[in-house]
Amino acid sequence: MFAVTVRDHVLVAHSLRGEVFGPAQRLHGATYVVDATFRRAALDADGIVVDIGLATRELGAVLADLNHRNLDDDPAFAGVNTSTEFLARVVADRLADRVSGGALGDGARDLAGITVVLHESHVAWASYERPL
Amino acid sequence: MFAVTVRDHVLVAHSLRGEVFGPAQRLHGATYVVDATFRRAALDADGIVVDIGLATRELGAVLADLNHRNLDDDPAFAGVNTSTEFLARVVADRLADRVSGGALGDGARDLAGITVVLHESHVAWASYERPL
Amino acid sequence: MFAVTVRDHVLVAHSLRGEVFGPAQRLHGATYVVDATFRRAALDADGIVVDIGLATRELGAVLADLNHRNLDDDPAFAGVNTSTEFLARVVADRLADRVSGGALGDGARDLAGITVVLHESHVAWASYERPL
Amino acid sequence: MFAVTVRDHVLVAHSLRGEVFGPAQRLHGATYVVDATFRRAALDADGIVVDIGLATRELGAVLADLNHRNLDDDPAFAGVNTSTEFLARVVADRLADRVSGGALGDGARDLAGITVVLHESHVAWASYERPL
Amino acid sequence: MFAVTVRDHVLVAHSLRGEVFGPAQRLHGATYVVDATFRRAALDADGIVVDIGLATRELGAVLADLNHRNLDDDPAFAGVNTSTEFLARVVADRLADRVSGGALGDGARDLAGITVVLHESHVAWASYERPL
Amino acid sequence: MFAVTVRDHVLVAHSLRGEVFGPAQRLHGATYVVDATFRRAALDADGIVVDIGLATRELGAVLADLNHRNLDDDPAFAGVNTSTEFLARVVADRLADRVSGGALGDGARDLAGITVVLHESHVAWASYERPL
Numbered sequence: 001m002f003a004v005t006v007r008d009h010v011l012v013a014h015s016l017r018g019e020v021f022g023p024a025q026r027l028h029g030a031t032y033v034v035d036a037t038f039r040r041a042a043l044d045a046d047g048i049v050v051d052i053g054l055a056t057r058e059l060g061a062v063l064a065d066l067n068h069r070n071l072d073d074d075p076a077f078a079g080v081n082t083s084t085e086f087l088a089r090v091v092a093d094r095l096a097d098r099v100s101g102g103a104l105g106d107g108a109r110d111l112a113g114i115t116v117v118l119h120e121s122h123v124a125w126a127s128y129e130r131p132l
Numbered sequence: 133m134f135a136v137t138v139r140d141h142v143l144v145a146h147s148l149r150g151e152v153f154g155p156a157q158r159l160h161g162a163t164y165v166v167d168a169t170f171r172r173a174a175l176d177a178d179g180i181v182v183d184i185g186l187a188t189r190e191l192g193a194v195l196a197d198l199n200h201r202n203l204d205d206d207p208a209f210a211g212v213n214t215s216t217e218f219l220a221r222v223v224a225d226r227l228a229d230r231v232s233g234g235a236l237g238d239g240a241r242d243l244a245g246i247t248v249v250l251h252e253s254h255v256a257w258a259s260y261e262r263p264l
Numbered sequence: 265m266f267a268v269t270v271r272d273h274v275l276v277a278h279s280l281r282g283e284v285f286g287p288a289q290r291l292h293g294a295t296y297v298v299d300a301t302f303r304r305a306a307l308d309a310d311g312i313v314v315d316i317g318l319a320t321r322e323l324g325a326v327l328a329d330l331n332h333r334n335l336d337d338d339p340a341f342a343g344v345n346t347s348t349e350f351l352a353r354v355v356a357d358r359l360a361d362r363v364s365g366g367a368l369g370d371g372a373r374d375l376a377g378i379t380v381v382l383h384e385s386h387v388a389w390a391s392y393e394r395p396l
Numbered sequence: 397m398f399a400v401t402v403r404d405h406v407l408v409a410h411s412l413r414g415e416v417f418g419p420a421q422r423l424h425g426a427t428y429v430v431d432a433t434f435r436r437a438a439l440d441a442d443g444i445v446v447d448i449g450l451a452t453r454e455l456g457a458v459l460a461d462l463n464h465r466n467l468d469d470d471p472a473f474a475g476v477n478t479s480t481e482f483l484a485r486v487v488a489d490r491l492a493d494r495v496s497g498g499a500l501g502d503g504a505r506d507l508a509g510i511t512v513v514l515h516e517s518h519v520a521w522a523s524y525e526r527p528l
Numbered sequence: 529m530f531a532v533t534v535r536d537h538v539l540v541a542h543s544l545r546g547e548v549f550g551p552a553q554r555l556h557g558a559t560y561v562v563d564a565t566f567r568r569a570a571l572d573a574d575g576i577v578v579d580i581g582l583a584t585r586e587l588g589a590v591l592a593d594l595n596h597r598n599l600d601d602d603p604a605f606a607g608v609n610t611s612t613e614f615l616a617r618v619v620a621d622r623l624a625d626r627v628s629g630g631a632l633g634d635g636a637r638d639l640a641g642i643t644v645v646l647h648e649s650h651v652a653w654a655s656y657e658r659p660l
Numbered sequence: 661m662f663a664v665t666v667r668d669h670v671l672v673a674h675s676l677r678g679e680v681f682g683p684a685q686r687l688h689g690a691t692y693v694v695d696a697t698f699r700r701a702a703l704d705a706d707g708i709v710v711d712i713g714l715a716t717r718e719l720g721a722v723l724a725d726l727n728h729r730n731l732d733d734d735p736a737f738a739g740v741n742t743s744t745e746f747l748a749r750v751v752a753d754r755l756a757d758r759v760s761g762g763a764l765g766d767g768a769r770d771l772a773g774i775t776v777v778l779h780e781s782h783v784a785w786a787s788y789e790r791p792l
Contacts (some may be wrong), residue, residue: 001524001525002430002481002484002523003481003525004289004480004481004520004521004522005522006519006520006522007386007519007520009385009386009387010292011288011292011293011384011385012292013277013291013292014293014387020178020183020237022185022331023331024275026278026332026333027333027334028206028275028276028277028293028331028333028334029275029276029277029278029292029293029294029295030275030293030294030295030383030477031293031294031295031385032269032297033385033386039499042390043479043482046414046477046479047479047481047482048416048418048479048481048482049481049522052520053416067287068288068290068292069291069292070277070290082485083178083180085135085180086175086180087133089134105416110405113254114390116390120295121140121156121273121275121295122139122271122783122785123138123140123273123782124137124139124188125136125137125364126216127133127136127137127344128135128179129133129135130133138476139782141783143688143690144688145687145689146689150545151444152442152449152501153726154449155443156671158729159729159730160672160689160727160728160729161671161672161673161688161690162671162689162690162691162692163675163691163692165781165782166693169746192779196704198663199683199685199688201686201687202673202686202687202688203758209527210427212443212450213441213442213443213444215439215443216442217398217399217439217443217444217445218439218443218766220398227749244758247413252691252692253403253671254401254403254652254669254693255403255452255669256401256402256669257401258398258399258400258401258445261399265788265789266745266748266749266786267745267787267788268744268784268785268786269784269785269787269791270784271782271783272783282574284633285574285576286581307745310678310680310743311740311742311743311745312537312741312745312746313745313786315680317680317682320783320784336537344575345574345613347571347575348569348578349531349532349575349576349577350571350575350576351574353530385517386518386519386535387519387534387535388532388533388534388535388580388584390530390532390533390577392529392530394529396529403650405650405651406650407556407557407649408556408557409541409555409556409598419596420539420627421597422597423598424539424540424541424557424596424597424598425540425556425558425559426557426558426559427557427558427559427560427648427649429649429650446555459558461571463551463556464554464556465555465556466541466554466556516539516559517537517559518535518574521535530733546706548708548711548713549704550713569746571768591695608707609706611706611708612664612702613663613707613708613709614702614708615705616661616662617785649719650667651667651668651716652712652716653664654664654666655662655710656661656662656663658661
């Protein structure tokens with residue numbers, strides 16, 4: 001199995017609901033350093049997994065919709081906790097939609113899966129892995 | 133599949149037996165930077181994989197039993213080589229015991245698996261992955 | 265010259281005022297991975313720059329006053345932009361106060377200077393360096 | 397499952413053919429920081445996955461055949477794009493040959509698989525994973 | 529003293545002349561992960577060292593003139609060795625020209641100095657530091 | 661000012677004397693990831709700070725005298741605490757001796773200074789800087 005990963009980052013504010021979150025129930029924020037991995041069993045005609053330029057552009061576009069925002073105000077996240085693991089799935093699912101929509105090129109429709117890792121600090125990160 | 137990882141470290145002395153280890157047969161030591169990953173298929177009611185505060189606390193507790201010690205003197209390791217890969221399993225198994233004992237919360241009993249990575253330097257690391 | 269550095273992190277929300285900040289004028293947030301460096305010309309009687317346990321504790325205490333907060337609501341920062349470089353000075357100055365107050369031990373009063381680096385992502389960081 | 401990883405690096409020049417590569421169609425180069433991971437289900441008689449000294453030596457030997465070269469001139473790569481993901485497979489396959497040839501020791505013949513990651517920058521990397 | 533650093537990278541081919549370079553006398557290449565640091569004694573009216581957006585854009589522009597090229601063919605480097613340390617000065621000097629030309633904003637003319645670090649691998653890097 | 665840095669690592673056991681060290685008074689160990697930086701005002705005739713091959717070799721030689729050893733048994737360290745900052749000076753001074761002895765080449769005698777950083781974990785490091 002082959003894989004290619006591109007890295008970007010996003011800066012958000014949010015709060016989390018539930019006693020388990022302790023002081024993180026207050027409005028605060030985080031930098032998420034985001035790694036998006038694209039997997040496939042065989043390389044395409046150009047000898048690659050995915051056009052890394054398109055992968056970088058589309059990851060950037062997905063993150064731009066979240067960047068420099070207070071996620072508590074985003075209707076897409078009403079009533080849910082925007083935990084790091086939850087946001088990893090949001091990014092992975094939105095990338096998957098872009099793959100199926102053709103934004104990563106026709107060849108990208110043969111991708112087998114996506115994994116997204118969100119690093120919230122040097123000592124904690126979360127990920128979501130899904131097939132395509 | 134979702135995953136959450138927390139990082140901590142431990143400082144130990146030890147020696148290894150067997151020609152394969154060369155100069156590492158002498159008493160020496162290492163810093164292990166330790167990554168513990170918890171996996172599950174679906175998020176819990178709070179929208180998380182595991183309470184990251186509890187995960188950090190329990191990883192710290194597991195490492196405290198090893199920290200600032202000469203592993204050659206630890207009865208738990210009598211007659212075995214405390215290689216990096218062996219110690220990765222020790223940490224994973226002890227975390228698994230704490231999960232099943234409830235130390236990471238009731239919800240953590242739905243975890244699917246644990247992976248522990250021990251970084252022994254910037255150029256070498258070992259891991260152990262197990263189901264729960 | 266000797267130096268010792270300890271690392272911790274803090275999660276905050278804030279907004280920045282001024283056209284130069286573009287979308288960062290909106291309420292957002294950041295993880296700052298914080299490196300605090302203590303310098304001195306000669307080691308103390310124990311052969312160290314500073315008690316690393318106390319240095320870690322005091323850095324943690326300084327960051328706890330900022331952690332999981334919206335800095336826009338902090339009276340200490342009324343009317344100023346809490347830029348990364350500005351916050352580096354805040355952390356350095358508060359550490360300096362603790363050094364002079366004795367919180368890092370009597371020997372720490374011989375420290376020559378402090379540098380604080382705040383990493384806001386994998387591609388940007390800021391620092392402030394001051395004498396003691 | 398246990399795993400051990402060793403890291404090394406290689407410096408190469410090359411060009412890539414196809415519009416998808418944009419300016420990378422010109423002759424340029426890259427540092428690849430290379431992580432080679434060896435996996436097996438159970439530890440060997442010495443309590444390890446593989447002799448880390450041999451693993452490091454053999455990874456170094458595989459990379460020496462590529463290092464400080466223009467890959468466009470290497471007959472082994474005639475007519476193919478030496479993309480990062482393609483080179484990850486080259487390194488993995490050449491390591492696999494060395495494992496089966498005994499260069500990593502007799503015990504290494506019980507290895508279950510190899511994964512090779514090539515980091516081409518701080519924001520992009522590629523990998524190839526294969527069984528043994 | 530305050531400082532702000534931004535990171536980017538560049539991919540080049542080149543060869544080096546002189547016995548000291550051994551196999552690096554052959555045409556090869558490297559990824560340079562580039563950190564550009566801007567220093568000043570006091571923050572500007574916006575509370576910053578430099579507009580990080582402009583700093584990132586101008587570093588990118590300086591690197592674009594080198595990226596995906598064979599430096600052996602660049603007339604600007606005729607007769608010199610494009611060693612990592614030499615290239616660090618090239619990037620620093622070109623950034624300094626842009627600062628004095630106003631490309632980083634009027635306030636940037638108060639910058640005290642620039643340091644550029646070029647990482648050529650995970651085990652080697654070089655830097656050049658200059659006043660402005 | 662130009663600088664070149666090379667990285668290596670060393671694995672040692674030791675104990676520290678003094679209440680300030682708490683549990684580190686017990687025999688334990690550490691991996692030190694070691695960065696040695698060489699500085700000079702102008703490049704040499706080859707356009708470099710120092711022959712990076714020789715710098716790497718000599719750093720390796722200095723570390724080999726410490727590697728896989730219990731520093732408590734080393735007569736060179738009798739009666740002193742082998743703290744991270746102390747060991748940074750040991751490495752820097754031994755490198756300085758090799759520079760003045762010619763082991764890094766004749767040109768290296770024009771080096772202005774050396775800085776050695778010892779990383780003891782992902783959250784703590786120490787350094788020593790000296791002129792030549």
